[in-house]
Amino acid sequence: MSAAIELDKVRFSWSSQVPIIDIDHWRVDCGDTLLLRGASGSGKSTLLSLLAGINKPQRGEICLLGSDITRLSARQRDKFRADHIGYIFQQFNLLPYLSAHENVLLGVHFSALRRQRLTQSATQTATDYLSRLGLSKQQQQQPAAVLSVGQQQRVAAARALIGAPEILIADEPTSALDTEHRDVFIKLLLELSQANNTTVVFVTHDATLAGHFNTHTELSQLNPLPQTASAGGSNV
Amino acid sequence: MFKLALKSLLNRKTSVILTVVAIAVSVALLLAVERVKEQVQQNFANTVSGTDLIIGPRSSQTQLLLASIFHIGSMTNAMSWDSYENIAGRDEVDWAVPISLGDSVQGLPVVATTEGYVKHYRYADKQTLNVIQGRWFADNEQAVLGAEAAKTLGLAVGDQLTIAHGSGGLSFSEHDQHPIAVVGVLARTGTPVDQAVFVSLETIETVHGIEPGSAEHADNHQHEGHEHPAESITAALLGLKVKPLALRLQREINTYEKEPLTALMPGMTLQQLWKTLNVFEQTLNGMSAIVVFIGLIGMLTILLASLRERRREMAVLRAVGAGPLTLFSLLVTEAVLVTLFATFAGLALLYTLQWSLMDFIHSQTGILFSLNLPTPAEWWRMGLVVIAGFLLSLIPAWRAYRQSLSDGLTVKV
Ligand SMILES: Nc1ncnc2c1ncn2[C@@H]1O[C@H](COP(=O)(O)OP(=O)(O)O)[C@@H](O)[C@H]1O
Ligand SMILES: [Mg+2]
Numbered sequence: 001m002s003a004a005i006e007l008d009k010v011r012f013s014w015s016s017q018v019p020i021i022d023i024d025h026w027r028v029d030c031g032d033t034l035l036l037r038g039a040s041g042s043g044k045s046t047l048l049s050l051l052a053g054i055n056k057p058q059r060g061e062i063c064l065l066g067s068d069i070t071r072l073s074a075r076q077r078d079k080f081r082a083d084h085i086g087y088i089f090q091q092f093n094l095l096p097y098l099s100a101h102e103n104v105l106l107g108v109h110f111s112a113l114r115r116q117r118l119t120q121s122a123t124q125t126a127t128d129y130l131s132r133l134g135l136s137k138q139q140q141q142q143p144a145a146v147l148s149v150g151q152q153q154r155v156a157a158a159r160a161l162i163g164a165p166e167i168l169i170a171d172e173p174t175s176a177l178d179t180e181h182r183d184v185f186i187k188l189l190l191e192l193s194q195a196n197n198t199t200v201v202f203v204t205h206d207a208t209l210a211g212h213f214n215t216h217t218e219l220s221q222l223n224p225l226p227q228t229a230s231a232g233g234s235n236v
Numbered sequence: 237m238f239k240l241a242l243k244s245l246l247n248r249k250t251s252v253i254l255t256v257v258a259i260a261v262s263v264a265l266l267l268a269v270e271r272v273k274e275q276v277q278q279n280f281a282n283t284v285s286g287t288d289l290i291i292g293p294r295s296s297q298t299q300l301l302l303a304s305i306f307h308i309g310s311m312t313n314a315m316s317w318d319s320y321e322n323i324a325g326r327d328e329v330d331w332a333v334p335i336s337l338g339d340s341v342q343g344l345p346v347v348a349t350t351e352g353y354v355k356h357y358r359y360a361d362k363q364t365l366n367v368i369q370g371r372w373f374a375d376n377e378q379a380v381l382g383a384e385a386a387k388t389l390g391l392a393v394g395d396q397l398t399i400a401h402g403s404g405g406l407s408f409s410e411h412d413q414h415p416i417a418v419v420g421v422l423a424r425t426g427t428p429v430d431q432a433v434f435v436s437l438e439t440i441e442t443v444h445g446i447e448p449g450s451a452e453h454a455d456n457h458q459h460e461g462h463e464h465p466a467e468s469i470t471a472a473l474l475g476l477k478v479k480p481l482a483l484r485l486q487r488e489i490n491t492y493e494k495e496p497l498t499a500l501m502p503g504m505t506l507q508q509l510w511k512t513l514n515v516f517e518q519t520l521n522g523m524s525a526i527v528v529f530i531g532l533i534g535m536l537t538i539l540l541a542s543l544r545e546r547r548r549e550m551a552v553l554r555a556v557g558a559g560p561l562t563l564f565s566l567l568v569t570e571a572v573l574v575t576l577f578a579t580f581a582g583l584a585l586l587y588t589l590q591w592s593l594m595d596f597i598h599s600q601t602g603i604l605f606s607l608n609l610p611t612p613a614e615w616w617r618m619g620l621v622v623i624a625g626f627l628l629s630l631i632p633a634w635r636a637y638r639q640s641l642s643d644g645l646t647v648k649v
Binding site for chain 1: 556
């Protein structure tokens, strides 16, 4: 089984002084679904921004799908993200002035590769995804801003998965949902990812979700730092 | 990108529309200044052609030109008939047309002149005056109307009018005892001729209660058996046999011994007039440029203000693969769209205004604003506005770039 994600001696700090990420080695297999748990302010989002290639570690290698993205330029990393990574935020995932449907299309907007992977037209695929996630045709055409939080998160999932990216990164996507919606959302998300054989990195501070995933990793074990910043850490 | 920018703008309709209106109005103003200047200049330059010299009593050249050709303002002095005859009789003079001004018909200027006017007056590209109805006056107590004058007065050939002394509106001293018959109407020229009422010099003398030719003069008449049609005149148009002699003759007339006179070459004096008006035009230009700038600053303000609330939007775009440069160009695109749209709205506004005011301006000033396509100068101005909008947009674009770099995906809201 090849590695979707492999980190080696990665060290990252925001403003020079204290490193917030210091990971000796971490590997996620292709097709794995992984729950990464950590306390608020422990650096979960920071780690994800490294994986997404938004930020670059000061040291170490981050290999995604076999290529070391720390060797890429910022521009190439943006391209890599567009082509291979789907990303879901905790909330406010959508552009409020686009319809739900148009928001899904954004997922392939910056990637010719992901457009090529579609088996039918992007419009049709977006409609299919949203229907499978339980949005009516009418809701799909509504501006994203009028949808409920649960619906918005599903639109975000469709956007992250359209064009079958190899890696899905979800940063506490269910923390704004109630328990009932949360479980349904995770089920749908994993169903769609498995259909595309997408590797899932699902970040949360909530250990009760572990049952849904193949693997459960604690960030504190991976990243054994004296958590100096955690006291005032925010939960973004 | 374009579609994204457009939708994002539409999402902020109210502030964007207000900005577009502000910029559009200022662009219309900027273009109007240019257009008015251009067309006034064109109209003025078209008003007189083929006349080499205009002579009159001592005054400023501008005053004499404005009074004699444009019927704007008045001459305080007059020029004696003797001096006129003297100059008109010189060898180098091909033709001479005397003009006497100062009276009006319901506010329209009366031009007392001779048959020479219709023969020698040229406008635009050496075009002649055409009498489209009736004929030119041949006798006293007959009048010919400019096209616009006929319309304003509601008179046609066969009707009668009375002349008031002075150039005021409905004058108190109308000479009802001298009804004058309309014998002709001129074709439209787009010059002040359209507003004028033409009569013979003798007619105006009669109106003033002077028997034509009765005045005694110290000098002897040069043409025996030919009475003076008037004692004095306001100005005269001269055509020369040899055009280059104009400068010399002008100098001689300006230093005429028997009477203080002024001679001018219409083209040169118009140019001087432009130079004077140039300061005025520059001021207007400067002011409208400032107004445009304020409009653009308004746009800059809404773009900058929007950045804070759009940090999430930027993070979302970055998450789907947009680089900071993409966000930079998104903001530039938005600004350029706003300025482009506003500029064309301004142009449309200008045409609407021009179209609706055209008749009014023509009847008031005799200046005909033709609805032409934008001139190169106007395109150039519009281009400058868009370029200015583009340059200003670099500020919020740069901010967005920096912001998206430091925010990444972890926006604190
Ligand atoms: N863009 C940023 N710039 C500077 N510091 C940041 C930024 N994002 C997060 N941090 C800091 O990094 C630490 C970890 O934050 P984060 O990775 O968001 O934790 P988590 O997602 O686990 O709650 C916090 O102390 C936070 O203040
Ligand atoms: Mg976080």
